Amino acid sequence: MYCKCGKKAIIFRRYSGEKLCERCFNKSMVERVKKVIRKYSLIEKNDLIGVGVSGGKDSLVLLHILKKLSEKYPFDLIAITIDEGIKGYRDKSIRLVQKNCKSWGIESKIYSFKEEFGYTLDEIVKRDRELSPCSYCGVFRRYLLNKKARELGCDKLAVGHNLDDEVQTILMNFLRGDLSRFGRTGSYYIRLNEKFVPRIKPLREIPEKEDVIYALVNNIDVEFSECPYAGEAYRNNIREFLNKMEMEQPTTKYSLLRSYDKIYPLLAKNLTKEVRYCRNCGEPTIGEICKTCELLENL
Amino acid sequence: MYCKCGKKAIIFRRYSGEKLCERCFNKSMVERVKKVIRKYSLIEKNDLIGVGVSGGKDSLVLLHILKKLSEKYPFDLIAITIDEGIKGYRDKSIRLVQKNCKSWGIESKIYSFKEEFGYTLDEIVKRDRELSPCSYCGVFRRYLLNKKARELGCDKLAVGHNLDDEVQTILMNFLRGDLSRFGRTGSYYIRLNEKFVPRIKPLREIPEKEDVIYALVNNIDVEFSECPYAGEAYRNNIREFLNKMEMEQPTTKYSLLRSYDKIYPLLAKNLTKEVRYCRNCGEPTIGEICKTCELLENL
Numbered sequence: 001m002y003c004k005c006g007k008k009a010i011i012f013r014r015y016s017g018e019k020l021c022e023r024c025f026n027k028s029m030v031e032r033v034k035k036v037i038r039k040y041s042l043i044e045k046n047d048l049i050g051v052g053v054s055g056g057k058d059s060l061v062l063l064h065i066l067k068k069l070s071e072k073y074p075f076d077l078i079a080i081t082i083d084e085g086i087k088g089y090r091d092k093s094i095r096l097v098q099k100n101c102k103s104w105g106i107e108s109k110i111y112s113f114k115e116e117f118g119y120t121l122d123e124i125v126k127r128d129r130e131l132s133p134c135s136y137c138g139v140f141r142r143y144l145l146n147k148k149a150r151e152l153g154c155d156k157l158a159v160g161h162n163l164d165d166e167v168q169t170i171l172m173n174f175l176r177g178d179l180s181r182f183g184r185t186g187s188y189y190i191r192l193n194e195k196f197v198p199r200i201k202p203l204r205e206i207p208e209k210e211d212v213i214y215a216l217v218n219n220i221d222v223e224f225s226e227c228p229y230a231g232e233a234y235r236n237n238i239r240e241f242l243n244k245m246e247m248e249q250p251t252t253k254y255s256l257l258r259s260y261d262k263i264y265p266l267l268a269k270n271l272t273k274e275v276r277y278c279r280n281c282g283e284p285t286i287g288e289i290c291k292t293c294e295l296l297e298n299l
Numbered sequence: 300m301y302c303k304c305g306k307k308a309i310i311f312r313r314y315s316g317e318k319l320c321e322r323c324f325n326k327s328m329v330e331r332v333k334k335v336i337r338k339y340s341l342i343e344k345n346d347l348i349g350v351g352v353s354g355g356k357d358s359l360v361l362l363h364i365l366k367k368l369s370e371k372y373p374f375d376l377i378a379i380t381i382d383e384g385i386k387g388y389r390d391k392s393i394r395l396v397q398k399n400c401k402s403w404g405i406e407s408k409i410y411s412f413k414e415e416f417g418y419t420l421d422e423i424v425k426r427d428r429e430l431s432p433c434s435y436c437g438v439f440r441r442y443l444l445n446k447k448a449r450e451l452g453c454d455k456l457a458v459g460h461n462l463d464d465e466v467q468t469i470l471m472n473f474l475r476g477d478l479s480r481f482g483r484t485g486s487y488y489i490r491l492n493e494k495f496v497p498r499i500k501p502l503r504e505i506p507e508k509e510d511v512i513y514a515l516v517n518n519i520d521v522e523f524s525e526c527p528y529a530g531e532a533y534r535n536n537i538r539e540f541l542n543k544m545e546m547e548q549p550t551t552k553y554s555l556l557r558s559y560d561k562i563y564p565l566l567a568k569n570l571t572k573e574v575r576y577c578r579n580c581g582e583p584t585i586g587e588i589c590k591t592c593e594l595l596e597n598l
Contacts, residue, residue, distance in 0.1 A: 174473070174558050175544060176554055177554030177558045178558075179562070237540075238544075241536075241540040244536060248532065249474075249475075252474055252475075256474050259473050259474075259477075262478050263478070263562060266562075266566070267562070267565070
């Protein structure tokens with residue numbers, strides 16, 4: 001199997017028929033991210049981009065590619081990491097974030113649940129056995145990422161969601177009839193209000209598999225182990241199904257993303273709710289009190 | 300397991316928690332069809348409703364329930380059957396349609412591919428081995444149903460699509476990125492133009508399983524064998540997946556339908572194309588020449 005440049009190919013993209021060598025694959029990854037950024041104007045001149053970096057493959061690949069682009073284009077980067085407080089897992093990945101940021105010359109900021117909310121996730125899990133750990137973690141993580149990105153003066157917050165994450169989420173919300181969430185997974189960002197830093201997803205057209213390959217061929221040291229609290233059976237079924245459909249029709253994931261991208265503007269226009277400020281903490285919220293404050297009262 | 304009326308239950312609806320005896324189940328089926336008809340104004344006073352009846356469980360259950368309703372409400376029915384010309388399959392089901400229509404006192408009309416297009420489906424399959432039989436059959440059947448319903452003076456054309464058919468089609472078109480089809484599966488009907496008889500789907504909220512039970516408990520003689528040409532692998536995967544999700548979350552199919560019903564009006568407004576008349580046969584079409592005439596040229 002050979003690349004069009006004549007070198008030995010390391011990847012065959014079933015959905016496009018391309019065979020690529022290491023060099024052409026790397027180039028194509030950066031080009032694709034650049035294309036998505038251009039298409040949806042995700043990054044503007046002189047933007048400071050906060051990058052949510054967990055230490056997993058997606059966020060480190062995102063940081064690596066954005067770093068390359070920031071050397072050619074006028075925008076700056078800062079890595080933001082949330083330490084949820086998961087012993088034996090997050091402590092390891094934080095060391096990887098610090099190591100990579102140091103070697104790439106990117107400023108790295110770390111904020112912890114413990115410092116902000118008073119509890120590590122491990123402690124939260126012990127205090128509340130009713131709600132799943134993910135219910136707390138997702139809400140708290142988004143809250144803290146947004147707040148800290150804003151305080152750091154970031155114009156956008158880039159997150160590492162890849163194609164697989166996106167299509168799984170889209171299908172999950174569609175099946176659940178959760179159209180308000182369904183209207184929040186879009187390609188372009190919406191400036192909801194001044195306290196909400198717009199989230200951008202430069203990797204949303206990159207299949208998960210290619211994130212892994214990119215990390216491997218570029219010797220990026222990433223945390224491959226899974227969160228000990230992870231256990232979304234519902235999402236796992238959806239992942240399995242989409243992978244099966246993709247095997248049969250190798251463009252299924254892209255088709256689904258295209259479907260969604262055509263519906264998204266219609267939904268965003270019709271479903272976007274007014275964003276207010278939490279009566280308690282002042283952060284953006286849809287209700288009276290933000291979800292974070294609501295959950296904190298449980299503890 | 301007992302019905303709320305005290306009799307022995309014959310069905311447990313996981314999605315609603317209801318346990319129903321035969322009598323309450325029958326009543327509930329008719330009530331649900333009536334509710335869908337009311338909600339979307341599918342049938343108006345003095346309508347003549349053409350019912351597409353293949354002889355399978357869905358279409359005969361539809362006819363049976365509409366017959367019951369037509370005895371109480373001011374609308375009329377006529378059964379329209381398409382004989383595609385499939386030896387050993389359609390001939391059997393046509394006899395069932397005729398037998399049931401006779402015993403229920405409903406006029407039954409039968410129109411064949413052979414008479415209209417010059418070929419039975421069996422003959423078409425022998426002439427063209429490239430396109431699937433379903434490609435011809437679907438297009439020709441819809442064409443003929445619409446044309447004959449219009450010639451018979453029908454105000455609407457009722458088809459037997461159940462909840463499972465609907466959610467499978469919705470998801471299939473969504474995965475395929477086929478948004479123009481995605482915008483055609485809606486709850487209410489659209490009067491595209493005067494030559495197009497609006498299609499209504501009174502069973503779209505009835506799970507397939509309950510169609511089967513209704514046919515059984517009412518001793519409706521239906522054709523249970525499958526079309527020998529049927530073989531939609533893609534749809535089968537989707538069916539399997541949705542059944543699995545429904546097992547885990549017993550309201551998945553309804554949630555998906557609700558999601559779609561909320562998106563549908565937005566899509567219908569934005570995606571409905573102008574309908575013209577085929578240059579060749581005069582029937583409604585989106586292009587210059589209708590799909591039926593296009594396919595007939597292949598043969």
